[in-house]
Amino acid sequence: MATSKFEAVAQAKCPKCRRGKIFLGPVYSFKGQKMNEHCPNCGMKYEVEPGYFYAAMYVSYALNVAEIVTTAMLTYYLSGGSENPMLYIGTIFTVIFLLAPFNYRYSRVILLHWLSPKVKYNSEYDK
Numbered sequence: 540m541a542t543s544k545f546e547a548v549a550q551a552k553c554p555k556c557r558r559g560k561i562f563l564g565p566v567y568s569f570k571g572q573k574m575n576e577h578c579p580n581c582g583m584k585y586e587v588e589p590g591y592f593y594a595a596m597y598v599s600y601a602l603n604v605a606e607i608v609t610t611a612m613l614t615y616y617l618s619g620g621s622e623n624p625m626l627y628i629g630t631i632f633t634v635i636f637l638l639a640p641f642n643y644r645y646s647r648v649i650l651l652h653w654l655s656p657k658v659k660y661n662s663e664y665d666k
């Protein structure tokens with residue numbers, strides 16, 4: 540059965556076969572996150588070219604901006620329109636700190652799945 544793209548992204552699976560795990564271990568761990576160099580299922584090299592994952596910084600930046608704007612708006616509504624800047628700074632820093640491992644992982648997953656035209660899904664490997 541073919542794996543959907545959404546499922547593969549949500550579970551951080553290989554963009555080519557949608558089966559192999561990109562990362563070893565869970566998102567949240569004190570050991571940090573390690574990536575497989577190659578897909579354990581189809582053998583695809585995740586670092587497509589040297590320095591490939593630098594581009595994930597831009598994705599991470601976009602994720603952070605979206606999270607900051609969402610947090611600021613939620614803080615505004617949930618506090619009844621507070622004008623205390625420390626409240627916003629505190630909530631935003633807390634949320635960004637807690638989501639950092641998530642951003643690290645999903646910026647790379649999004650880069651591999653949606654922003655790399657050379658990386659293609661191949662249903663032959665999705666078995």
Ligand SMILES: [Zn+2]
Nearest residue numbers: 553556578581
């Ligand atoms: Zn694979």
